[in-house]
Amino acid sequence: MVDLRSKFTGALIGSAVGDALGAPVEGWSMEMVRSRYREGTGWTMINGRYTDDTELMIGVAESLIEHKGFNGADMARRFIQNYDATRGYSPWTQETLQRIREGVRWDKASENLFGGKGSYGNGAAMRVAPIGLLYYDDADTLRDVAYKSSSITHAHELGKEGAALQAFSIALAVRGEKEGMVPELQEFARSEVYKKKLGKIAVLLQKERTEREIIAELGNGEAAFNSVPTALYSFLRFDTFEASVVYAVGLGGDTDTIGAMTGAIGGAYYGEGGIPNQWVERLEEGARGMSYIKRLAEELYHLKKSDCNFMSAQRYTF
Ligand code: F2R
Numbered sequence: 001m002v003d004l005r006s007k008f009t010g011a012l013i014g015s016a017v018g019d020a021l022g023a024p025v026e027g028w029s030m031e032m033v034r035s036r037y038r039e040g041t042g043w044t045m046i047n048g049r050y051t052d053d054t055e056l057m058i059g060v061a062e063s064l065i066e067h068k069g070f071n072g073a074d075m076a077r078r079f080i081q082n083y084d085a086t087r088g089y090s091p092w093t094q095e096t097l098q099r100i101r102e103g104v105r106w107d108k109a110s111e112n113l114f115g116g117k118g119s120y121g122n123g124a125a126m127r128v129a130p131i132g133l134l135y136y137d138d139a140d141t142l143r144d145v146a147y148k149s150s151s152i153t154h155a156h157e158l159g160k161e162g163a164a165l166q167a168f169s170i171a172l173a174v175r176g177e178k179e180g181m182v183p184e185l186q187e188f189a190r191s192e193v194y195k196k197k198l199g200k201i202a203v204l205l206q207k208e209r210t211e212r213e214i215i216a217e218l219g220n221g222e223a224a225f226n227s228v229p230t231a232l233y234s235f236l237r238f239d240t241f242e243a244s245v246v247y248a249v250g251l252g253g254d255t256d257t258i259g260a261m262t263g264a265i266g267g268a269y270y271g272e273g274g275i276p277n278q279w280v281e282r283l284e285e286g287a288r289g290m291s292y293i294k295r296l297a298e299e300l301y302h303l304k305k306s307d308c309n310f311m312s313a314q315r316y317t318f
Pocket residue numbers: 026051052053086087088089090091092093114117118119120121122123124156222223254256257
């Protein structure tokens with residue numbers, strides 16, 4: 001039995017670990033990733049440095065903790081305050097944060113991207129773990145907060161829904177619901193795009209598949225619908241955190257992000273103790289490194305424990 005506190009720390013540390021493992025090989029093909037790491041498990045983390053995925057996740061956690069729930073203006077402000085140009089942000093997210101810095105409202109700045117449709121990139125899903133933890137027992141609020149937090153940078157419905165599905169996968173992992181995860185997510189999903197991908201996951205899990213089949217059916221790219229389902233599949237296919245994350249990164253493509261999302265679900269399910277020690281120890285330290293991320297997870301846990309009544313009455317502010 002994995003305790004709740006360990007699931008909270010496991011999700012945030014697991015996300016950072018997946019990000020750091022995938023970061024040096026982001027954008028590489030499956031073959032190139034394997035030649036840099038190795039076949040099978042037992043990977044040595046190259047340098048432990050995390051990217052935009054974790055930096056934004058830290059901003060989400062900090063804001064939820066400070067406001068005991070969602071506050072859009074504050075979350076956007078933290079994204080801007082924490083921003084480090086060397087962490088590999090997409091140009092569109094950089095532009096959106098710049099617009100907010102210049103005074104555009106936090107929920108308006110991302111609307112004009114991609115011809116007014118907004119982004120369906122995975123940038124909102126990759127940072128959503130703290131929301132999956134804080135609202136793991138309240139699917140409606142989880143969806144609502146995942147959507148609102150996404151809209152800071154990702155206005156497209158499929159970008160927001162990807163974030164909500166990733167958050168709900170983490171919530172189900174916290175609850176220990178691995179077997180029933182796909183049907184629960186199918187019920188939770190709204191768009192045909194995600195319903196179809198979830199149906200494919202159920203079929204793909206029925207027998208051994210090659211990596212090429214998985215990439216062809218689920219994707220390994222930057223669109224939320226080509227990476228959120230892949231992370232979920234990577235988690236469901238294996239019985240350990242290590243095997244899932246090595247598989248996810250080993251698919252190539254958006255390796256840091258698919259690694260981070262797989263690591264968040266796996267960490268929420270297996271707890272911090274399920275993450276290989278040598279990876280946790282190799283994660284970067286410093287002002288916002290491993291110990292700080294762990295502290296944020298513990299604060300989220302205490303908020304969940306102590307403020308349950310307050311949160312269900314208050315929910316969020318704007
Ligand atoms: N930016 C990167 N990696 C690039 C190189 C990093 C390098 N290693 C370095 O250190 O410099 N990674 C990070 O960005 C991804 C998250 O992306 P986000 O924030 O969602 O970006 P964006 O631009 O909004 O969307 C990603 C792409 O999806 C397509 N797309 C999105 N919406 C679309 C729409 N409505 N219509 C058509 N296409 C759409 C575009 O191709 C976008 O560029 C993560 O991987 C993170 O790690």
